[in-house]
Amino acid sequence: MEGQQVDTNTVLGKVVTVLWAFTADDHGLPLAELARRTGLPKATLHRIANDLVAVRLLDRDESGYRLSGQLFELGLRASLERGLLEVAIPFMEDLYERTHETVHLGVPEGTEVVYVSKIGGHRPASIPSRIGGRMPMYCTGIGKALLAFSPPEVLAEVLAGGMPRKTPRTITTPGRLSANLAAVVEHGVAFEYEESAVGLTCVAAPIFDADDRPIAAVSVTGPVTRFRPEKHAGAVQAAAAGIAATHARREAIRNL
Template sequence: MNTVLGKAMTVLSAFTADDHGVGFAELQRRTGLPKATLHRLLTELVEVRLLDRDDSRYRLGRQLFELGMRASVERGLIEVAIPFMEDLYERTHETVHLGVREGTEVVYVTKIGGHRQASSPSRVGGRMPLHCTAIGKALLAHAPDELRTEVLAGPLPRRTPRTITAPGLLANQLDSIVEDGVSFEFEEAAVGIVCVAAPVLDAADRPIAAISATGPITRFRPQTHATQVRAAAAGISATLARRSQIDSTQL
């Protein structure tokens, strides 16, 4: 990306969901940009509020959040999903996630968790590989055949001792997910964390998103909440379909 816009995107993309402030030297290491170029871009990004600067450290600015919330697809999805997520949280009292697929990764678009929520690796705006998360497997199971083939062709990075890295085993799980309507994760993305998820599908059974309930293995039994998670996903799907019909009649 040799254009100014491309270089600016390189800088913004260098921040991760876990960053609370990144110094100049670390940003140069992540971006590979010359010092003078990086300094000029950082100054301009701060001026337009896409970045905030605190002493010598930088973080993504509030303006980015505001722009992101204007994205029509995600905004509409979140507005519809929140009541179902809140209901699922009241039923499970565990962390509830909503995620969408981007390439071969899950992007977490929102989450609800109480005071005792599990310490999971997910962050709003964060990403995880499809193959090692319940949301990811729910999305992958209903994805186009080409994507499933791509993911199963590997590699399947191991994040914990229980991450599924055998393509045949993962393929069998994906087939079961399509049949059962729910997916499970047992300490595959983080040790001590278990999860159950279900896909939010459109009228053609294409995955729009997926919803999950996540908790610590010491107290959460995902199998006992499969019906509730499946119902929440179905409710989001039905509401989105109704909205789509109303919008089409108003055109």
């Protein structure tokens, strides 16, 4: 669980450490790899993993252990993400029909973006994002759309953690990032030009709650060879505004 400390002297700490050892790209991990990632003794890890299998939080097959469908069901019960997904999917589908490029919905988690939905179609570009996966805020369109409207302490945390270069075009200096974020605030959309992955460009817009806090962002991403993000900035911004307004209405009705 990157950036967070867990007390592995407790049973709960051990369980959380095992679950967070899996990444969005993992399909199955052998016990030895789980031990390497968690640092837990193999005997302890074997017992914890078998208990998690027994309660259907992990599955086990010939490749090792993997996260179970039960965890997916639990994740779908998360109130914010579930409500956002229900509202956002029609707007995301409209963006896909307009652009025929990959559409993402992401939410902030510390200084990272967690991707909660993705529509890729039949000719998706090779994009490193995965549903449930994470990317740094400073080098992604969704991340910059969120970061530009986040409290100052979030930006301070990003800068304090450093900004490792992902590609030759990654923004790695505080001055350039601050200027980029100022432009996001001015125009209401964020652009990414091959900053997280070579060959990809992106346009994103923040989704605000009723108190004008950025709770998510929506984006369209495509290869630089065919996708011109500036042409679709208005559509992405309109989709974000539509998601925000619909989500706010639903929350207001729910709270009556």
